[in-house]
Amino acid sequence: MTGERAAISIRGRPRGRALLNQRGQRRWEFNPLVRSRVRADDEVVNTPTTATARARGIANFEARGPLSAQLLSALSLSPEEGSEALDSFPSEIDEAIASASSVMTDDDLQLTLFILYGLHYGGVVDADDRWEWNPTTIAARVAIETAFERELRAAVTLPELPVPDAEAVAQALFELTADDGGPSLSKFIAAKASREQLVELVAQRSIYTLKEADPHSWAIPRLGGRAKVAMVEIQADEYGGGRPERMHATIFARMMRAMGLDDTYGSYVDNVPALTIASFTMMSMFGLNRRLRGAITGHLAAFEMTSSIPSGLYARGLRRLGYGDDVTHYYDEHVEADAVHEQIAARDLAGGLAESEPQLLADIMFGAAACLLMDGLVGQHIFTAWSEGRSSLRLPLEGTDV
Numbered sequence: 343m344t345g346e347r348a349a350i351s352i353r354g355r356p357r358g359r360a361l362l363n364q365r366g367q368r369r370w371e372f373n374p375l376v377r378s379r380v381r382a383d384d385e386v387v388n389t390p391t392t393a394t395a396r397a398r399g400i401a402n403f404e405a406r407g408p409l410s411a412q413l414l415s416a417l418s419l420s421p422e423e424g425s426e427a428l429d430s431f432p433s434e435i436d437e438a439i440a441s442a443s444s445v446m447t448d449d450d451l452q453l454t455l456f457i458l459y460g461l462h463y464g465g466v467v468d469a470d471d472r473w474e475w476n477p478t479t480i481a482a483r484v485a486i487e488t489a490f491e492r493e494l495r496a497a498v499t500l501p502e503l504p505v506p507d508a509e510a511v512a513q514a515l516f517e518l519t520a521d522d523g524g525p526s527l528s529k530f531i532a533a534k535a536s537r538e539q540l541v542e543l544v545a546q547r548s549i550y551t552l553k554e555a556d557p558h559s560w561a562i563p564r565l566g567g568r569a570k571v572a573m574v575e576i577q578a579d580e581y582g583g584g585r586p587e588r589m590h591a592t593i594f595a596r597m598m599r600a601m602g603l604d605d606t607y608g609s610y611v612d613n614v615p616a617l618t619i620a621s622f623t624m625m626s627m628f629g630l631n632r633r634l635r636g637a638i639t640g641h642l643a644a645f646e647m648t649s650s651i652p653s654g655l656y657a658r659g660l661r662r663l664g665y666g667d668d669v670t671h672y673y674d675e676h677v678e679a680d681a682v683h684e685q686i687a688a689r690d691l692a693g694g695l696a697e698s699e700p701q702l703l704a705d706i707m708f709g710a711a712a713c714l715l716m717d718g719l720v721g722q723h724i725f726t727a728w729s730e731g732r733s734s735l736r737l738p739l740e741g742t743d744v
C-alpha cells in the first residue's frame with residue numbers, strides 16, 4: 343500500500359459523486375467523511391481504481407451483506423480512519439453467527455472470512471497492509487473461525503483412531519479416502535460434461551487453485567522433523583521445483599487463460615457459492631492456526647490422496663471436448679505428481695506428525711475427514727445442479743470464450 347486506496351462505491355444511497363463501474367453500471371463513490379453505517383441493502387463493491395491496485399491485479403467483487411459491506415468500507419481507509427467504521431463490527435458478527443443456520447453456507451460470513459484471510463495472503467483487497475494485524479480484524483476472524491470450526495467438528499464423523507505410528511496412520515488415511523461409491527463428479531466430467539460446465543468448474547476451482555499450496559504452507563514453521571521435511575518436499579513440487587513457470591498455480595492460470603477465463607485472483611468470487619469459498623476458508627483456518635497443525639496436515643494428506651485419479655478423469659473430459667495440452671497440462675501434471683505426493687503425505691507427513699506429536703492424531707484424522715466432507719459437499723452441489731440442468735454458480739459467467 344503506497345497511500346493510494348481502492349474506491350469503494352455504494353449503490354442504494356447517494357453519498358458522493360456518481361461514477362460508472364467497469365460493467366457500465368452507475369455506482370456511488372463512497373465519501374469516507376460520511377460516517378453513517380453501511381446498511382444491509384447497500385451494495386458495496388471492492389473496486390480497484392488505483393494504478394497500484396490494477397498493477398497488483400486485484401479483482402472486483404461485491405459485498406454479500408452488512409458484514410462484508412462494512413468490512414470493505416473500512417478497509418478502503420487507513421486503520422486509524424477505518425477503525426471507527428468497525429465500532430459495531432464485533433457485535434454484528436456475533437449476531438450474524440447466532441442467526442445463521444450454517445456458517446459454512448452463509449454468504450456474508452464466508453465472504454467476510456475470505457476478505458479477512460485476504461489480508462494475510464495479499465492480492466484480495468487493496469487495503470493498507472497494517473490491517474492484517476489490526477485487533478478488530480483479528481478478533482473478527484477468530485469469532486467466525488470459532489463458529490466455523492465448531493460446525494465442522496459437529497458435521498465430521500471421525501473414524502476409529504489408529505495407533506500413532508506412521509504405517510498405521512497411512513493405512514487409516516488410505517481407508518478413509520477410498521472411494522465411497524457415491525456419485526462421482528470426475529466420472530461425469532470425463533464422460534458427459536459440456537464445455538460450459540468445464541469452464542464453470544475451472545472458475546469454481548480458481549478460488550483455491552490460483553493460490554494452490556499457500557494455505558498449507560502456513561503450517562511449515564509449525565511442524566518439525568520428518569513431518570516438516572515431508573511438507574517441504576511436497577510444497578517444493580507445488581511451487582515448481584525451482585522453475586516459476588512450473589508452479590501449479592501458474593499452470594492453472596495458463597489453463598484459465600486458454601479457456602477464455604480471467605486469471606486475476608478473485609475474478610470469480612462473485613460467481614461462486616458460499617460453499618466454494620468455505621472450502622478455501624476452511625483450509626486457510628487450519629493453516630493459519632498453529633493449534634490446528636494436525637488438521638492442516640490431515641487435510642493435505644486427504645487432498646493429495648484424492649487427486650491423482652480425478653485429475654486423470656478431468657484431463658480426459660477436457661480432451662474429449664477438444665482442448666489441447668495447454669489446457670490439460672494442469673491435470674496431466676497432477677496424475678503423476680499426486681501419485682507420489684499421496685505416499686509422502688500419508689506416511690511421512692501425517693504419519694510422521696502422529697509419531698512425534700501423538701496428541702494430534704485425532705486432529706490429523708479430523709482434518710482429513712473435513713477435507714473429504716467439504717469436497718463431497720462442493721462436488722454434490724455441482725453434480726446436483728448439473729443433473730437438474732442448472733448452473734452450479736451463484737451468478738453466471740460474463741464474457742467467457744467458451
Ligand SMILES: [Fe+2]
Nearest residue numbers: 554580590676
Ligand atoms: Fe498441485
Ligand SMILES: [Fe+2]
Nearest residue numbers: 646679680683
Ligand atoms: Fe500435490
